[in-house]
Amino acid sequence: MSDNEWSDPRLPDRMEWSQPHHEPPPSRGRALLAAAVVVLVLLAAGGLAWRLMSNRGTPVAEPSAAPVPSPQQTAPPCPDPKLRVAAAPEIAPVIEQAAATLSKAGQRCSEVQVQAVEPGLVLAAKPQPDVWVPSSSGWLAIAKAQGRTWATSGTPLAWSPLVIAGPEAISTLFAPEGKTSWSGLMQAAVQERLPAVRMSDPTVTTTGLLGVYALNQATAKVTPDAGIAKLQALTLRSRLENAAVDQAEIFRQMAAESDSNTASYDVGVFPTTEQQLTTYQKTEHRVRMSGSAPADVQVDADYPYASRKGAPADLVKRLRAAITTESVTGAGFRVAATKGALRPPADVRLLLGPAKQWSDYKAVAFQVLLLIDASGSMNEKITDRAGRTATKASLLRESGAAAAQLFGAETSIGMWYFGTSRASEPAHTEEVSFGRITDATDGKSRRLQLAAKIGSYRPVATAGTPLYQTVLDGVDEMRGRVKPNTATVVVVLTDGADGGTRFTMTNADFLKKLTAGVDPARPVPVIAVGYGPDANMPALQGMAKATGGRTIAATNPADLASGIAQAFLAAHATS
Structure with missing residues (x-):
């Protein structure tokens, strides 16, 4: 995982640490007038940086306009803090309270600076803080995967279970x-x-x-x-x-x-x-x-207390000791895991994988034509991930029924089956007419029609595979439906290669026809899912490349659902 994989373009290039201080004592003379101007500039810049880093956390009050102070009201700016702490917004007040106890009576400048920052933003921040209190130990594992190691001190400071909440x-x-x-x-x-x-x-x-x-x-x-x-x-x-x-x-x-x-x-x-x-x-x-x-x-959510190499060890230890159980429970946290x-x-990929897939989903106005292989080879027996004996067709029925629920209300969809057993038959048949997925026809929403059709999917044992002709017809059909601000795609799923029908053509002829029809003003990417070890992946890669689409290999038939999930995400990422 690269250092910038989770970087956020909304972040400043560097994490700025403004220094809090008490009210300054009266100045001795006018010689500090220039210093007053410097202080104002530094405070303004620090306030801006604080708001940038806190815009995903606790609210920060806007600085109010104030007159330029007289020289007698100014003091030299505070030095940089000795210890910089980034804490999850909800526990930051507890850390700030502890940090305040480390300052001596009358001390104007604090040695500890605490900022409330969401954990994912800390990962991308420069420079890194000296102490980090994220809201899950999982973030430390993610940081380690990026090559940044944090040393934890004792057990987490607090715990708080996730809940599902809403208005009563x-x-x-x-x-x-x-x-x-x-x-x-x-x-x-x-x-x-x-x-x-x-x-x-x-x-x-x-x-x-x-x-x-x-x-x-x-x-x-x-x-x-x-x-x-x-x-x-x-x-x-x-x-x-x-x-x-x-x-x-x-x-x-x-x-x-x-x-x-x-x-x-x-x-x-x-x-x-x-x-x-x-x-x-x-x-x-x-x-x-x-x-x-x-x-x-x-x-x-647990709140580990972690420090980076080179942080002032004594101050790190003193701050940790100043965070009391009473302050943690008083803020509404638990002191033990649920x-x-x-x-x-332990495997950070189990966290990152779903999170990245979730984040990559793109909600767009979406038009899709599904082309499903209904040739005889789909009846072949396989063993699924649970060790059950099944057929490719039965896995498609199960996976497709789940996939039918994925399409959001903004989707328009249609579905064809392709596979012919007689010379007189067309290359494909329309199983679900194209239209908005929430619209009803014959008293049933198109989503329910899609699920019902996939649920009754039965390939014909003697049917060949008119793959190329179906893709040409599908792309041509959807090219006529292209409209602004809408992703228009063709998703094709096949377990074999073009052949066994009167529509058979060479791959060269197919690509020539497909390329000739490409219109940059009306793009229709093909997202091709190769299902099983016999799928003609080079042919699928060719059609995807010619149209600006993507190829997905579900080499093991038991991985079909994962392949459909990838195709779904790829389709939604197309714009």
């Missing part, structure tokens, strides 16, 4: 009988029983990082096929109202609301920590919130 007015929708679950949240979102679901960015925040991890673990518990479990987890991503919500902002919004119905639609349901929910509940607000830890998979809660995985 809709609690029966996301917490029936007072209990929440990740699987229940996903189902409620898919069935549109919730006004809105929001999550924070998993590449920046702990609620996002651990929330996505827990959701994937929850789907894996009830689904033997890992690829299908991944598809189900991504289903919630496709339904999110906001996938990069600012956690502090959402609580500020709730605090400002006066009507519970308005809050239910404006704020909706979201994962947070018990500490953040409890802190909100302790204060009287007109709109009350409720929530609980998901019953299917529980995870804790019994039965999952710990961050």
Whole structure:
């Protein structure tokens, strides 16, 4: 993993550390007038840097306009702090309180500077702080994968379980009988029983990082096929109202609301920590919130105290000792891990993989034509990841039914099958007419029609594979539907090579026809999924390259669902 893989373009190039100090004593003379101007410039720059680094954390007050102080009111600027601390926004006040106790009476400048910064932003910041208190030990593992090692001191300072929360007015929708679950949240979102679901960015925040991890673990518990479990987890991503919500902002919004119905639609349901929910509940607000830890998979935010090599060891130790159990519990944190809660995985890829996939999803106006191979080879028997004997077709039915739920309301879709057993038959048949996925025809939404058709998918044993002709026809069909600000793609899934029909042509002839039809003003990328070891991957790579698309190899038929998930993400990333 490269150092800049999770860099954020919104960050300044360097982390600036403004120095807090007490009110300065009266000056002795006018010789410090120039120093006063310098102080004002430094303070203004420091305030700007503080706001930039805190815009994903706790609110920071805007500096008020003030007259230029007289020379008698100025003092030399404070030196750089000896110890720079970055802490997750919710625990930063506890660290600041401890840091204040290290200053001697009357001391104007503090040796310790604490900034409230979301963990993912610290990863990308320069310079790195001396002490880091992220909201999960998982961030230290991610930092290590980037080549940055942090030494922890003792057990974590605090713990706080993740909860699913929302306005009390809709609690029966996301917490029936007072209990929440990740699987229940996903189902409620898919069935549109919730006004809105929001999550924070998993590449920046702990609620996002651990929330996505827990959701994937929850789907894996009830689904033997890992690829299908991944598809189900991504289903919630496709339904999110906001996938990069600012956690502090959402609580500020709730605090400002006066009507519970308005809050239910404006704020909706979201994962947070018990500490953040409890802190909100302790204060009287007109709109009350409720929530609980998901019953299917529980995870804790933990707050390790970590220092980098070269940090002033004595000051690091003194600050750690100044953080008391009373201050931690008083702020709403726990002092022990939740019994039965999952710990961050030892393999950091298990955190990064789902988070990166989640973050890479792109909600766009989306038009897709699915081309599904219905030739006889799809009836071949295989062994799936759970060790079950199945056929390629049965895996497609199972994976496709899960995939049908992934497409968001902004999607327009159609589906063809291709495979002919008689010379008189066409190269392909339309199984689901093209249109908006939420529109109803014959009393049933197109999404339900898609799921039903895939569920009844039965390849013809004697059918050949008119792959090339179907792709040419599909691209031509979708080229006529291209419109501005909309991704228009063709997704083709096949387990073999073109042949066995009257439409058979050479790869050279196919590419010549395909390339001749390419129109830069009306791009239609082909996303080609090669299913099984017999798929003609060079041919699929050729059609993807000619159209600006992508090729995905599901060499092991048991990996079909993962291949479909990749195709889905690739299609949504096309713009």
